[in-house]
Amino acid sequence: MAPADTATPKLHASDIGSIKAFADSNGDSPIPSSYYSIVEARDDVADHLASSFPVIDFSLLTSPDPLLHADTVSQLGKACAEWGFFMLTNHGISEKLMKEVMDKSHEFHNLPVEEKKEFADKGPLASIRHGTSFYPESELFHYWRDYLKVMTLPEFNFPHKPPGFKEVAYDYSSKTRAVARTLLQGISESLGLEANAIIKSTGFDSGLQIFVVNLYPPCPQPELALGMPPHTDHGLLTLLYQNGIGGLQVNHNGRWVNVNPLPNSLIVNTADQLEAVSNGRYKSIWHRAVLNNKDTRLSIVVANGPDLEEEIAPAPELVERGEGIRYKKMKYREYFSKVQQVTRLVDTSRLDKVRINPQN
Numbered sequence: 001m002a003p004a005d006t007a008t009p010k011l012h013a014s015d016i017g018s019i020k021a022f023a024d025s026n027g028d029s030p031i032p033s034s035y036y037s038i039v040e041a042r043d044d045v046a047d048h049l050a051s052s053f054p055v056i057d058f059s060l061l062t063s064p065d066p067l068l069h070a071d072t073v074s075q076l077g078k079a080c081a082e083w084g085f086f087m088l089t090n091h092g093i094s095e096k097l098m099k100e101v102m103d104k105s106h107e108f109h110n111l112p113v114e115e116k117k118e119f120a121d122k123g124p125l126a127s128i129r130h131g132t133s134f135y136p137e138s139e140l141f142h143y144w145r146d147y148l149k150v151m152t153l154p155e156f157n158f159p160h161k162p163p164g165f166k167e168v169a170y171d172y173s174s175k176t177r178a179v180a181r182t183l184l185q186g187i188s189e190s191l192g193l194e195a196n197a198i199i200k201s202t203g204f205d206s207g208l209q210i211f212v213v214n215l216y217p218p219c220p221q222p223e224l225a226l227g228m229p230p231h232t233d234h235g236l237l238t239l240l241y242q243n244g245i246g247g248l249q250v251n252h253n254g255r256w257v258n259v260n261p262l263p264n265s266l267i268v269n270t271a272d273q274l275e276a277v278s279n280g281r282y283k284s285i286w287h288r289a290v291l292n293n294k295d296t297r298l299s300i301v302v303a304n305g306p307d308l309e310e311e312i313a314p315a316p317e318l319v320e321r322g323e324g325i326r327y328k329k330m331k332y333r334e335y336f337s338k339v340q341q342v343t344r345l346v347d348t349s350r351l352d353k354v355r356i357n358p359q360n
């Protein structure tokens, strides 16, 4: 007798190489069972919470009016403490640049598979990595997503095709870095620290930046698969921009919430190193990407981290004022390479590697 899943063979992501190429040829046929990730409950979305998702107006944070600035700093602190995520408006990055970087990112993923082979993922510290799923070699099931990940800082690297991509990506990476730097100043202030405290203690000005383009093709059975599993980001601050198609869900007090950003806004989240630096006041929040069966979704994610050689630890002022030290000191390079080895992100937190009391 034929096995029950004959119609949905257990294809391995590494054999597929690109889920976009696979989806293009698969049409509306059932998806391979190796992409089923239904163990992660999908019916618990709390839509009534979406309207309370925080919004921060960047132009008020940079306002010369001290009252407007102080008020925005306190909103920023509240957003980081309560959600660990917020939508950033009026960030000053032009619509033209955002459109260009999105168009070129899409063009990259649309290049024939052969043309992208030279960028195939050769491990976490490679400067340019193109691949599919999340950790295709070791994960329990695969994810309906292709990626391009490029280290754009401390040195700028970038694929040389399609023409013009490198130039707009350079511009976008620099501008988002400046926005992240200003946000870190506001976040420092919101913790009662000197504005440059986090920038200095994490070596931010010689820090890591990774530019990621995620592409999620339409999935004929979106209720069975995920684009990205629940995870936290490893750096300090992540800035996400999507092509108008929803899919990001944020875990808020145990419930999944759909994020519906305004056009041209950025979605920002506090990541693992910020949780450690803030001694746990600002948590690194779990998020995931869900799929749809109509539209290709792209997200451009710029992850901003510390200097790889810097030892990251809670700010001493917070430890003295608070409940004692809650995170161990760890060099960012060590943390970065450790988290790349985590395979079962569903039930383990990367931060348990540095949490002094993993219950916290």
Ligand SMILES: O=C(O)CCC(=O)C(=O)O
Pocket: 212, 214, 228, 233, 247, 248, 249, 287, 288, 289, 298, 299, 301
């Ligand atoms: O595409 C998304 O909405 C999520 C992407 C993400 O979380 C990541 O790249 O770390």
Ligand SMILES: [Fe+2]
Pocket: 231, 232, 233, 287
């Ligand atoms: Fe993420």
